[in-house]
Amino acid sequence: MSKEELLQFSQKPFWVGLRWAGFITFWLGFFAIVAAVIALIVLEEKCPEESLDWWQTEVIYQVYPRSFQDSDGDGVGDLKGVSSRLDYLQELGIGTIWMNPIYKSPMKDFGYDVSDYVDIDPIFGTMEEFEHLLGIMHEKGLKLVMDFVPNHSSDQHPWFVESRKSRDNEYSDYYVWVDKRDCNTMSCDTSCSGNQPQGCPPNNWLSVPRGSAWKWDQTRQQYYLHTYLAEQPDLNFNNPKVVKEMQDILLFWLDKGVDGFRLDAVSHIHEDTDYYNKDEPPSNKPNITADDYKYLKHIYTLDLPDTIERLREFRQVMNEYGTTAEKHIFSVNEVYITEYTDVETITKHYDVADMPFNFDLIGGLGPECHTGACIYGLVNTSLGMVPEGRWSNWVLGNHDEGRIASKMGGTYESAMNALLLLLPGTPTTYYGEEIGMLDHGSITFNETRDPRGLILGPDRYQEHSRDPARTPMQWDSSEPSAGFSTNPETWLPMHPDYKTINVQLQVMIDNSTLNTYKALVALRAKRSFQEGDLVLATPTDNLFAFSRNFKHGEPSYLCVMNVGYEAELYASSEDVTANNEGEVVVKYGTRFKIGDKIKIDEQIQLDPGELVVVEFYFY
Numbered sequence: 001m002s003k004e005e006l007l008q009f010s011q012k013p014f015w016v017g018l019r020w021a022g023f024i025t026f027w028l029g030f031f032a033i034v035a036a037v038i039a040l041i042v043l044e045e046k047c048p049e050e051s052l053d054w055w056q057t058e059v060i061y062q063v064y065p066r067s068f069q070d071s072d073g074d075g076v077g078d079l080k081g082v083s084s085r086l087d088y089l090q091e092l093g094i095g096t097i098w099m100n101p102i103y104k105s106p107m108k109d110f111g112y113d114v115s116d117y118v119d120i121d122p123i124f125g126t127m128e129e130f131e132h133l134l135g136i137m138h139e140k141g142l143k144l145v146m147d148f149v150p151n152h153s154s155d156q157h158p159w160f161v162e163s164r165k166s167r168d169n170e171y172s173d174y175y176v177w178v179d180k181r182d183c184n185t186m187s188c189d190t191s192c193s194g195n196q197p198q199g200c201p202p203n204n205w206l207s208v209p210r211g212s213a214w215k216w217d218q219t220r221q222q223y224y225l226h227t228y229l230a231e232q233p234d235l236n237f238n239n240p241k242v243v244k245e246m247q248d249i250l251l252f253w254l255d256k257g258v259d260g261f262r263l264d265a266v267s268h269i270h271e272d273t274d275y276y277n278k279d280e281p282p283s284n285k286p287n288i289t290a291d292d293y294k295y296l297k298h299i300y301t302l303d304l305p306d307t308i309e310r311l312r313e314f315r316q317v318m319n320e321y322g323t324t325a326e327k328h329i330f331s332v333n334e335v336y337i338t339e340y341t342d343v344e345t346i347t348k349h350y351d352v353a354d355m356p357f358n359f360d361l362i363g364g365l366g367p368e369c370h371t372g373a374c375i376y377g378l379v380n381t382s383l384g385m386v387p388e389g390r391w392s393n394w395v396l397g398n399h400d401e402g403r404i405a406s407k408m409g410g411t412y413e414s415a416m417n418a419l420l421l422l423l424p425g426t427p428t429t430y431y432g433e434e435i436g437m438l439d440h441g442s443i444t445f446n447e448t449r450d451p452r453g454l455i456l457g458p459d460r461y462q463e464h465s466r467d468p469a470r471t472p473m474q475w476d477s478s479e480p481s482a483g484f485s486t487n488p489e490t491w492l493p494m495h496p497d498y499k500t501i502n503v504q505l506q507v508m509i510d511n512s513t514l515n516t517y518k519a520l521v522a523l524r525a526k527r528s529f530q531e532g533d534l535v536l537a538t539p540t541d542n543l544f545a546f547s548r549n550f551k552h553g554e555p556s557y558l559c560v561m562n563v564g565y566e567a568e569l570y571a572s573s574e575d576v577t578a579n580n581e582g583e584v585v586v587k588y589g590t591r592f593k594i595g596d597k598i599k600i601d602e603q604i605q606l607d608p609g610e611l612v613v614v615e616f617y618f619y
């Protein structure tokens, strides 16, 4: 066919129509694809893969109320004191306060021996003052997490007072009461097989502070179990009435408006009646006396399977409450990994709480862990234990363990705070760790208050006393008590170095631990830290480094810290950064200034304890 003939066809209405149809379809398709791409980008920006809740996005700050701020000059911190320091906490940038127990208590274990779960101890203030505190916290957008102590009450709690009166009253089964050991059927220790009325305790179980976990009661003519002090009898969770009482207590505080709970000593909650007459085997650890808790393998008393069921019953109350209150009630369980607790046991706590506290840093950091490789190991193992889809968390110190600045050396406090705050997961800061407070190493036996120290006597109290890490907050350099109290006699002595380590001084110093802490908290609020991937760099003798990367056009961050004893130059590895330039956004040490543009792979030379966080873009 000739060209002319073909052109004739092209003028026919059919072919003209077809051409138009093709033309319109092409452009429609093109615009549809462009619109779809734009919509996808916009939508993805607007709704991140999963939206995070407050307990994930906010930093938790632990207030040990006896030591935070005294408002009435009795030398002991109180609720009004906490209220007066909320502005400070807001300036730090934290969003959640966990407060150690403030319930009515004879204070044998400083609040962990509760004699009334639904009232405030007068040393801390009144219920009105509590409500006031919670009210202003909420106005400021702060959340409050209470300490919940289900394992034991005080021996002064009305339940125990009744329970010990007889074997057949309303409260007689609220605690773990067991008959003395029958020496005819079981082997009895020669030390207690005499003719005393109490005979032998039902088994050889030991209490955490020291000595037998059983105490004879003259009136009931039975032994009761106390995992902690004799003044802290264990509640009996085989009794459904006890479960109900404790659930009601949760509801009481939820009705007050609290936002969550830290569940105390949960590994010990459940005891199995089948084990009441069973001895635990010796651990055969060297240099341990027979009354030391570590002397036995705790196969019958720690983390029994039913514990999780008890905890589920608590969590259920929170879940149901949360549905009606239209807010999520947060919970975190205090559970330590021990040689008797396997990883699965810990993992199960994610079913019955938002998370179990992760104590890997508290336990692993110390004088033995001053290499990049050691810290890499801790972080990597820890993250490996978080079940798929669940949220990690980090803790450097608390009221039971030594302070991190004393364990690692004050120089390293900011690097440790960077670990805490910039790794994925919720951080918990123990009060004073934002200024690098140290353990008070020279508290005398006479000044000692912690029963775990007192029980060991004047020669050995320092081995277990928790007082060194509980001294009052160091607010300023003023006499007599660093702004904590107007009273020169504080319940524990002030740390003697408060004139050099305190908030007031550090606020004014650019490169202080406090200002670095604030900068780190602010940085953590960025999506790259909340939701970004984590890549750990290959560690070296002195350096630990990681990057956090987020896709939606947001920057990535490289965090490098010198945790060792020698200066070292960071050699960027492919796994962490692209080979390019970045800007210093946080630093601790003297080498860099905020805003410095540096070449990641050439210029990060750090001295021991120094830290730098560099913002960069992959492309």
Ligand code: GLC
Binding pocket: 109, 112, 113, 149, 228, 264, 265, 334, 399, 400
């Ligand atoms: C927890 C607390 C500790 C307390 C113990 C007994 O471990 O953190 O301070 O002594 O429980 O309640």
Ligand code: MG
Binding pocket: 070, 071, 072, 073, 074, 075, 076, 077, 078, 123
């Ligand atoms: Mg006071």
